[in-house]
């Protein structure tokens with residue numbers, strides 16, 4: 167059952183003449199875990215931003231669940247079932263952990279009257295369950311800014327999970343985190359994928375993390391797609407080795 | 414160790430007072446104000462109190478879009494002016510051949526709705542822009558509207574203005590403005606506690622993050638501006654009625670916006686109780702300055718503004734630790750960053 171869930175076709179994006187992403191094709195299939203790797207500055211985050219419509223693409227098209235969403239607003243994509251985390255953590259530091267979760271709440275008003283509705287008790291219960299799942303439940307009343315870096319990353323994952331998305335894009339979710347917590351994150355991602363069928367697209371520097379989780383990996387280099395394949399294929403790919411270690 | 418582990422009871426007790434303390438005080442205050450006219454008060458005192466209510470209302474509305482949503486509106490007086498002129502036109506002219514002149518109560522909701530419609534059409538365009546563009550677009554709209562009013566002489570009386578029917582009912586005015594203020598501040602209290610309010614704060618603190626979490630930021634900002642504009646229009650309409658005379662210069666006054674901003678800043682930008690507190694303090698200061706240094710009124714306001722930005726950018730309630738407050742400096746930084 168190879169069903170494309172999120173698809174970028176010929177995506178190009180440049181900033182003031184500097185091409186950050188060049189004609190990249192990327193397809194993520196329903197239920198899989200895909201890795202996106204590449205040296206610093208190779209355009210991984212920019213590609214993420216394009217895929218979730220935070221940055222308008224210069225050229226190319228984006229499809230999500232079979233619909234052309236190239237012109238969509240990020241909030242529309244989010245409501246269709248796409249969630250992401252950010253390399254530079256975006257949490258609400260002056261708000262409590264629970265409030266952060268509620269901001270990313272499950273139902274989302276589309277119409278005028280919906281935005282005045284209050285979240286159901288169900289939403290709060292879900293927030294608390296997710297916090298428990300991510301080992302943060304003892305901190306629900308704490309200000310998010312007081313959390314450690316790793317806990318903040320976990321909270322961001324929790325916020326991404328709140329609306330029960332179909333696909334989650336993780337941008338360096340393990341950077342600056344201690345190994346124990348990395349294992350926790352890895353474990354949780356596996357559970358979400360295997361028990362709940364969630365799809366993941368994961369940007370990582372930590373190659374082991376990727377090869378433990380992902381069945382397919384895409385390698386970016388200077389904005390271009392260098393290779394795509396299983397982790398083992400990638401590890402032995404000449405062009406990839408050259409890009410990472412050569413000259 | 415950064416995390417302090419309060420015992421659960423302590424946190425809950427604190428949050429009970431934080432949650433309801435303001436509202437309880439507010440209700441007590443409203444009760445007192447409802448009875449105030451029955452103590453021995455003069456018409457002038459009632460009038461002064463009415464002016465304070467008006468300032469509270471205007472500042473609270475400005476604070477909804479400026480302080481809570483983080484979109485600094487430099488032209489908010491345009492909604493006041495549109496409300497005032499709608500009242501003036503509808504009760505003195507018969508703009509449509511078939512429609513008769515309206516009474517105060519008939520014209521009032523129309524004035525509010527016209528201000529709301531203006532806000533929605535303006536916001537539709539400007540709220541998609543970066544915060545600083547919104548601010549400047551609103552300032553431009555304000556100035557342009559004043560000129561349009563000046564030009565539309567047959568309808569608005571142009572520079573000569575309009576005379577409204579003279580009515581002197583200080584007690585009625587007092588209760589009317591008290592009611593509007595009560596509705597506005599209580600609504601904002603409710604908004605702050607609702608998911609809608611949480612989303613507004615999320616937009617202020619990080620709009621991209623809010624958008625990515627599925628908040629329709631444009632719609633939220635538009636609704637906040639529309640609510641603020643509606644009640645500002647109502648207040649303007651009332652002011653026209655109370656003042657019995659309007660012209661472009663007394664209605665479209667830059668210092669009205671300055672007062673809204675200063676009041677919110679003084680009390681605490683983005684807080685529920687900041688504008689009411691700020692209004693009382695500012696009115697008292699103004700009263701002292703007015704009576705002593707009539708000519709230096711604006712200068713004194715300017716000095717106060719500089720003092721606030723330099724020494725108390727988070728306002729009184731911000732200093733007291735209200736979490737929904739934002740310091741003026743941070744607000745302006747966000748103003749630049751927002752896309």
Ligand SMILES: Nc1ncnc2c1ncn2[C@@H]1O[C@H](COP(=O)(O)OP(=O)(O)O)[C@@H](O)[C@H]1O
Nearest residue numbers: 181185186204205206207208209210211212213
């Ligand atoms: N908003 C931006 N403005 C200008 N240049 C940018 C912007 N975002 C990214 N870039 C540039 O695009 C390139 C790719 O960056 P990025 O996508 O962050 O790479 P990665 O996530 O793989 O490290 C870099 O050269 C970076 O400097």
Ligand SMILES: [Mg+2]
Nearest residue numbers: 210211212253
């Ligand atoms: Mg990156």
